Amino acid sequence: MAKGKILENLREEEESNSTATPAEQDDRGSFDKSKLAAEVSTPFRTLRLFIYGAFATSxxxxxLTACTQLAASVANQLDALPLSQCLLNVGVDFGVVAVCVYAYNFENKQRQGLVEQKRAEREQAALRKQSVIPEEVTKSRVERLRELQIRLTVSESETKNVPLGVLMQEAQHGLVLWHLEAKQDVVLVAGGKEMLRDAMLRATVNREIFTANNLLIVPVQVADPSDPTAAVTDKGFGAKPAYxxxxxxxxxxxxxEWxxxxxxxxxxxxxxxxxxxxxxxxVLVVSRDGKVLRRGLGMPKWDMIRQDLYPNAKVDDMGRRLVE
Known part of the structure; x- marks a missing residue:
């Protein structure tokens, strides 16, 4: 009976730890892993704290000894140190105490901040591990991406909607458009109006990377929570951006749909x-064969994206992939 009760308690504790956050696990454990990580990153901080404490105590x-000497000097006792010397000793000793206390508090706050940072990093890592996007979801999302429509300009007065998947495959359907002359990799960039403008400005400066490597950028404007006045309506972008x-x-x-x-x-x-x-x-980078090579947040780094798509390719000074 006792053995069965112990095993039941162990199972309950294991299940509780599996659902607890890293911070809660640290509190329950015999030591704080976040504190251990902080100590490893700054191994001499504990030594400095010990030195500050030792100097402050000394x-x-x-x-206190100087205070007794000062009292003796004020009372004009025999063999007492001069008053000026006693005042100097008191000032120096308590000055050292003040400096050591300040340094100790400063170092301790830095240590606590680093511990909190490490704990937050552990929680973020655990959260990412628990929230990994399943491969089936990724494949389904890529298939949906292939079905989304791209508006191509056939002539000055005519446009044609083509599924993105067509642009990622060989030329077909008899369409004579530069998009369909070769397979294309796709970079989906989604963000607010200002973010898209800056990202596409950088892309325009580095246009050689895209025109020479069969890369297609699809910018999608979404509502920016920090700028309610730039909300996107059902009518789309309105005036078409120059990019x-x-x-x-x-x-x-x-x-x-995008x-x-x-x-x-x-x-x-x-x-x-x-x-x-x-x-x-x-930012979502999808190769022409349907593999998601990069998921990221913020401003796209075009050089890194090119390296993700063509890790072994030779490039010239302009970043263009050299075809052998």
Whole structure:
């Protein structure tokens, strides 16, 4: 009976720890892993704290002794030290105490801040581990991405909506458009108006990376929580931004469908602890064979994206992939 009760208690404790946060597990454990990580990152901080404490204790004892000497000097006792010397000793001893206490408190606050940082990092890592996007969800989302429409300009007065998946495959359907001359990798950039403008400005400066590497950028504007006046309506973008005139930029048709896909990416980021995903923007890099190579937040780093897509490719000084 006793053995069965012990095993039952152990199972309950294991289940409780499995659902607890890292901070709660640290409180329940025999030692705080976050504190251990902080000590490893700053191994001499404990030594400094010990030195400050030792010096403060020694100076405090010296200061108390100097106070007795000062009292003797004020009372004009025989063999008492001069008053000036006693005052100097008291000032030096208690000055050292004050400096050591300040240094100790400063170091201790730094240590506590580092412990909290390590604990937050552990919680974020645990949250990301628990919120890993299943492979089936990723594949389903890529298939949806392939079905979304891109608006292509056939002539000055005619446009044509084409599924993105067509642009990621070989030329077909007899369409003679530069988009369909070769397979294309896709970079989906979603964010507020200002974020998209800055991202596409950087892309335009580095246009050689895209035109020479068959990269297609699809910018999708979503509502920016920090700027309510820039909310997106059902009518879409309104006046078309100038960056859609670039040959490596694909204009999304049926924008609501694109935003629905982006909203799922933002929710996944929220579940992983990135609460500012909607404000920072989302970047999704998908290769032409349907593999998600990068999920990121914030401003896209175009050089890193090119390296993700072509890790072993040779490039020239302009970042263009050299075809052997």
């Amino acid at each position: 100076a405090l004892i010296g200061g 859609f005139k670039q040959g490596f930029v694909g204009e999304p048709a049926e924008e609501d 935003r629905a896909l982006v909203a799922e990416e933002i929710r996944d980021a929220d579940r992983q602890g990135n609460s500012k995903a909607a404000k920072q923007g989302v």
